[in-house]
Amino acid sequence: DTGVSQDPRHKITKRGQNVTFRCDPISEHNRLYWYRQTLGQGPEFLTYFQNEAQLEKSRLLSDRFSAERPKGSFSTLEIQRTEQGDSAMYLCASSLSSQGGGYGYTFGSGTRLTVV
Amino acid sequence: GEDVEQSLFLSVREGDSSVINCTYTDSSSTYLYWYKQEPGAGLQLLTYIFSNMDMKQDQRLTVLLNKKDKHLSLRIADTQTGDSAIYFCAEILGRLYFGRGTQLTVWP
Numbered sequence: 001d002t003g004v005s006q007d008p009r010h011k012i013t014k015r016g017q018n019v020t021f022r023c024d025p026i027s028e029h030n031r032l033y034w035y036r037q038t039l040g041q042g043p044e045f046l047t048y049f050q051n052e053a054q055l056e057k058s059r060l061l062s063d064r065f066s067a068e069r070p071k072g073s074f075s076t077l078e079i080q081r082t083e084q085g086d087s088a089m090y091l092c093a094s095s096l097s098s099q100g101g102g103y104g105y106t107f108g109s110g111t112r113l114t115v116v
Numbered sequence: 117g118e119d120v121e122q123s124l125f126l127s128v129r130e131g132d133s134s135v136i137n138c139t140y141t142d143s144s145s146t147y148l149y150w151y152k153q154e155p156g157a158g159l160q161l162l163t164y165i166f167s168n169m170d171m172k173q174d175q176r177l178t179v180l181l182n183k184k185d186k187h188l189s190l191r192i193a194d195t196q197t198g199d200s201a202i203y204f205c206a207e208i209l210g211r212l213y214f215g216r217g218t219q220l221t222v223w224p
Contacts, residue, residue: 004158033211042120042204042214043159056211091158093212104149105212107158 004108006092012114013082020078021111025094032075033105034067035091036060043091049075050097082115089113120215122205127221134192136218138205143186145207150179150190153202153217162190162203197222 005024013019025032031050035043046065047057051072061067064082069075079086089112093105119141128134140148146167151159165172165179165188172179178191188205202217 006158040216042206042216043212045211045213048211093159104147104151104161104164104206106161107151109156109158112156 004092004094004106006090006108006111008111009109010112010114012116015084015115016081018078018080019082019113020076021090021092021113022074022076023092023108024074025092026106027073029094029096029106030072031095031097032069033093033095034075034077035093037089037091037110038087046077079113082113084115087113087115120205120207120213122203122215122218124216125219125221127223128195130195130197130222130224132195134190134195134199134220134222136190136192136203136205136220138188138190138215140186140188140205140207142207142209143183145209147208148179148181148188149206149208149212150177151204151206151214153204155201159204192220195220195222197224 007022033048034046037043045058046061047067049069052069064080067077089110091110093107095105122138149164150162152162153159163174163177176193180189200222204217205215206212
C-alpha cells in the first residue's frame with residue numbers, strides 16, 4: 001500500500017466552473033476525512049465518512065460542496081460554481097477506527113486548487 | 117476543540133534545540149498530536165501522546181504534556197536544516213482539530 005493518494009495534485013479553474021477531486025485512502029482504513037487548508041492556516045475539517053456513510057459535515061461545507069464515498073473505498077469531493085474563496089489546499093486523510101487515536105490520521109499530499 | 121493555539125514562527129541555529137509550544141482547549145482530548153508539513157506537501161504524523169502521560173520521548177523528539185494548563189510542547193534536539201517545516205499541534209475530539217502551525221526555520 002502506497003498511502004493516501006490524491007488526484008490531481010494541482011487544479012487551476014475559472015470562477016464558476018465545477019471541479020472534482022479524488023482521494024484513494026489506505027485500503028484497510030474505514031474512515032476517510034476531507035480537510036481544507038488556506039495559506040497560513042491549519043487544516044480545517046470539512047467532512048468524514050465511515051465506510052460509505054457520510055457521518056458529519058462542517059458548516060464550512062456549503063451547498064456548493066458535495067462529497068461521496070460510494071463503495072466505501074475512494075472518495076470524491078466536488079465543488080460547483082467555484083469562487084475565488086475556494087482557492088486552497090484540499091487534504092484527504094484516512095484512519096482505522098479500531099486502532100483508536102494512537103495512530104492519528106494518514107494524510108495525502110493534497111490537491112492545490114486555484115480559482116482565477 | 118476549535119481553538120488550538122501556537123506561536124507562528126520560530127528560528128533556531130543548526131545543532132540547537134527547538135521548543136514549539138501549543139495550548140489546546142478541551143481536557144477530554146484523549147490524544148494529542150504533532151504533525152509536520154514540508155512545503156507543498158501533506159501532513160506527516162511525527163508523534164503523539166496519550167492524555168494520561170506527562171512525557172514521551174522518541175529519538176530526537178520529546179513531547180511534554182501539562183494537562184492542568186492544557187499545554188503541549190515539542191522539543192527537537194540537535195535541530196537540523198531538514199527540520200525546517202511547519203509543525204502543527206492537534207487534538208482529537210471526535211476528529212482532529214489543528215492549530216495554525218509554527219513555521220520552524222533552522223539556520224546553518
